[in-house]
Amino acid sequence: MKNNTKKNNPGVFGLYFQSMGAYISKNYLYLILFFVGLLMVSALNFVKISTVQTIADFSLSDYEINQISDRTIIAKKDLPPDELDPVSIEKGEKIIKKGFPITEEGYAKLKKMSASPLYIDYRAFANAELFLLLLAIMWYLLYCFVPFNRKIYVREPLLQMIFFVLLYVVVSFCGKMSIFSDSYSICIIIPASLFVMLVTILYGNVAAVLLSFVLSLGVLISSDCQVQTFVYTLATSLTSAAIVRKIDRRLDLVFASITLAIFNCVFMVIIHVIFNETFTELPELLGGVAANGFLSGILTLGLLTPLEIMLNTASVFRLMELSDLNHPLMRKMLVQASGTYQHSLMVAQLSENACREIKANALLARVGAYYHDIGKIEQSEYFVENQKGENKHDDLNPSLSRSIIKSHVRKGVEKAHQLHLPQAVIDIIAEHHGNSLIAYFYNEAKELDDTLSPEEFSYSGNPPTTRESAVVMLADTVEAACRTLKSPSVPRLEAFVTQLINGKIEHKQLDNCPLTFRDVKRIKEAFVQILAGYYHSRIEYPDQNEEGKDKTEKNETAEKPLSAAEKAANARAAALAKKEKEGAKAAKEEAPKTEKTEKAEK
Numbered sequence: 164m165k166n167n168t169k170k171n172n173p174g175v176f177g178l179y180f181q182s183m184g185a186y187i188s189k190n191y192l193y194l195i196l197f198f199v200g201l202l203m204v205s206a207l208n209f210v211k212i213s214t215v216q217t218i219a220d221f222s223l224s225d226y227e228i229n230q231i232s233d234r235t236i237i238a239k240k241d242l243p244p245d246e247l248d249p250v251s252i253e254k255g256e257k258i259i260k261k262g263f264p265i266t267e268e269g270y271a272k273l274k275k276m277s278a279s280p281l282y283i284d285y286r287a288f289a290n291a292e293l294f295l296l297l298l299a300i301m302w303y304l305l306y307c308f309v310p311f312n313r314k315i316y317v318r319e320p321l322l323q324m325i326f327f328v329l330l331y332v333v334v335s336f337c338g339k340m341s342i343f344s345d346s347y348s349i350c351i352i353i354p355a356s357l358f359v360m361l362v363t364i365l366y367g368n369v370a371a372v373l374l375s376f377v378l379s380l381g382v383l384i385s386s387d388c389q390v391q392t393f394v395y396t397l398a399t400s401l402t403s404a405a406i407v408r409k410i411d412r413r414l415d416l417v418f419a420s421i422t423l424a425i426f427n428c429v430f431m432v433i434i435h436v437i438f439n440e441t442f443t444e445l446p447e448l449l450g451g452v453a454a455n456g457f458l459s460g461i462l463t464l465g466l467l468t469p470l471e472i473m474l475n476t477a478s479v480f481r482l483m484e485l486s487d488l489n490h491p492l493m494r495k496m497l498v499q500a501s502g503t504y505q506h507s508l509m510v511a512q513l514s515e516n517a518c519r520e521i522k523a524n525a526l527l528a529r530v531g532a533y534y535h536d537i538g539k540i541e542q543s544e545y546f547v548e549n550q551k552g553e554n555k556h557d558d559l560n561p562s563l564s565r566s567i568i569k570s571h572v573r574k575g576v577e578k579a580h581q582l583h584l585p586q587a588v589i590d591i592i593a594e595h596h597g598n599s600l601i602a603y604f605y606n607e608a609k610e611l612d613d614t615l616s617p618e619e620f621s622y623s624g625n626p627p628t629t630r631e632s633a634v635v636m637l638a639d640t641v642e643a644a645c646r647t648l649k650s651p652s653v654p655r656l657e658a659f660v661t662q663l664i665n666g667k668i669e670h671k672q673l674d675n676c677p678l679t680f681r682d683v684k685r686i687k688e689a690f691v692q693i694l695a696g697y698y699h700s701r702i703e704y705p706d707q708n709e710e711g712k713d714k715t716e717k718n719e720t721a722e723k724p725l726s727a728a729e730k731a732a733n734a735r736a737a738a739l740a741k742k743e744k745e746g747a748k749a750a751k752e753e754a755p756k757t758e759k760t761e762k763a764e765k
Contacts, residue, residue: 192317193303200324201299204331205292211335211385212288223277228270232259242275250275294384302377311369312523312677313629316586318474319366323374326358327381334385334392346389347440350431351451353382355396356403356423356459360416363404364467365476371408375400391434398430399423403459411479413464420460427452477585482526485584486533492582493533496540502548503539506642507532509697513638517689518631521682528631531591534584535635538575538592542567548643561608565601565620572596572624590629595636597626597672626675633676634686637664641690651698656691 187194226232236259242252250271252258258276259269306320333352343349355378363371379397386392406419406426428449435445471481487493497504511532518525543549545556545567556564575592598621605620627633640663645651648659664687667673673683 193306193320196317196320196324197299197303200328201295203328204295204299207328207331207335208291208295209288212291214339223273226259226265226270226273228267229264232261232263232265235259235261236273236276238272238276248275248278252276291384298377298380298384302373305373309369309373310677311367313367313587313631314590318476319370322365322470322474323362323370323377326362326374327378330354330358330378331381331385334382338386346386346391347431347435347444347448348451349386349389349392350395351448351455353392353396353455354459355379355382355400356427356456357462359400359403360407360419360459360463361466361470363407364410364463364478364480365470365474368404368408371404372401375404391438395430395434399427399456402426402430407463411483413467413480416460416464416467420457423460424453424456427456472583475583475586477524477527477530477587479526481585482530485530485588486526488533492537492540492578496537500536500540500543500546500549502550503536503543503546506548507534507536509642510535510635510638513642513690513693514631514635516693517634517638517686520685520689521630521634521678523630523634527587528591528634531588531595531631531635532638534575534579534588535592535595535639536571536575537578538571538573540578541574542571546571556604561604561611565604565608568601568604569622572622587629587631591632591635593624594627594632595624595639596622597624597636598622599667599670599672626672628675630676630678630682633673633678636672637667637686638690640667641694645694645698648698651694653691653695656694656698657687660687660690660694 235257238252238254238256238258240252241254242250244251248271250268252272252275256272258272259265265273306315330353333354334349337343337352338349343352355375358378359371359375362374375397378400379393382396383389383393403423406422407416410416410419431448431452432445434440435442467478467480470476471478484490493504496507511529514528514532515525518528539546539549545564547554559567572593572595576589579589579592600617601620601622605615605617608615608620627636641660644663645656645659648655651659664683668683678686
């Protein structure tokens with residue numbers, strides 16, 4: 164017995180390797196991207212080190228003819244003369260000696276050594292590699308632990324890696340040109356602002372701030388640790404993210420370009436003052452960095468649409484376009500499924516208001532709510548909100564009804580892919596029912612066959628994984644169920660909404676999303692606020708007879724079959740209303756008694 168227990172127990176190392184294997188299988192794409200990016204930058208770093216004019220860990224520009232040498236340099240290999248450079252070097256030869264002036268011949272040999280591919284400063288290469296490795300690890304860990312509050316698809320770190328490689332190439336190799344050789348002129352061609360603006364619009368502020376620091380550190384190592392260049396890149400990158408984070412029209416990018424050009428000039432002047440530089444070349448530098456800022460905004464405007472399509476992102480511009488109710492699909496829904504259209508508008512209003520309260524992406528929730536039921540358009544007559552008297556399901560087997568109801572999620576996802584909707588919106592469509600039970604038809608089928616399992620009558624989707632998706636699910640449930648509530652006062656709405664949301668929590672529909680209990684409380688309050696305004700009481704006209712009123716109430720009650728949770732919530736709300744009514748009646752009966760008692764005492 165003891166031996167069997169030891170064999171079955173994997174031990175500490177076994178558990179460690181199991182968890183490591185599970186992590187790798189889950190994140191293998193990101194790990195592959197991490198290593199590929201590191202290899203690409205390492206290759207660029209090797210090319211840069213092997214082509215730069217260095218002698219050991221010193222630059223050729225540190226040496227001049229007749230300068231007193233501060234070190235002795237000995238040739239490690241033979242370099243024969245050639246047509247371009249007739250100077251010859253023998254292995255072990257002292258090229259320059261410490262404490263002696265550098266001769267013309269010695270300088271020529273230094274130049275030949277620095278230009279030769281045989282002389283590579285492996286120490287400088289190793290130092291740069293260690294820096295890049297630390298930067299890559301830091302970048303990966305930040306992506307793992309920074310709370311983005313949304314799904315991270317592999318396309319996002321891939322785009323940022325491409326941006327980093329491009330920036331490294333520009334700074335490393337353009338910096339060798341004489342016109343961009345100093346730490347200030349290189350700032351004119353650094354494309355950090357362009358990359359940060361694109362990431363801010365496509366993926367949000369958190370990703371943009373993270374990229375700003377990573378790009379700035381990349382500039383630091385690729386510019387041979389020039390602090391001025393690093394500070395300028397970091398300042399302009401963070402400013403770019405701040406400028407475009409609130410814009411919601413493409414035309415605003417033109418004004419953002421002008422603003423960024425002005426800030427670039429201001430930062431260049433401040434850095435000159437801090438590092439006590441002369442102002443002789445400042446006018447030319449100001450013109451260059453201003454042009455950089457302006458072109459960054461214009462190029463962002465031009466590159467944004469292709470990147471939105473290629474990466475399928477939910478940028479603010481794209482969401483604004485999809486939120487237009489004149490979109491062909493929304494107009495089609497209005498004509499073919501008018502009830503679903505009105506339901507979607509109400510769900511969008513509830514979702515947007517709730518997301519504002521919990522600081523989630525309200526625009527994404529609104530667009531997701533508009534399109535969450537697009538799968539109902541083709542068979543709209545089978546859904547209760549579109550039915551006018553006759554219920555199609557009365558003549559169908561519960562299993563067939565279940566298939567029709569379930570299929571609207573799958574059809575909605577297929578239609579969303581055909582329309583190339585953003586992936587975040589597609590996720591909301593796929594998750595807005597989770598894997599919850601289709602209770603009404605399950606209860607009907609259970610009466611015919613007791614062996615049925617709830618899984619057979621459950622949606623085949625996954626529970627929501629984002630806050631916006633969870634809010635749309637709750638709004639969809641609450642809006643549909645509140646239509647069946649009679650005399651919806653604020654206390655009854657609160658009790659009913661609480662019951663519905665607690666039902667979703669009990670059935671584990673909110674386990675995969677990052678909502679907190681505080682968020683749920685605020686969502687509930689936001690729902691009640693909107694619903695109370697929507698279902699407010701109206702003046703009863705004199706010619707409104709009770710018979711018509713009763714018929715209307717019966718039709719509203721019969722509009723949608725109630726689940727067990729909704730029936731319980733209705734009963735609870737009715738009991739609360741009855742208690743309020745009895746309390747009011749008791750108060751009225753008590754009032755005359757009190758007046759009589761006061762008179763008797765007098």
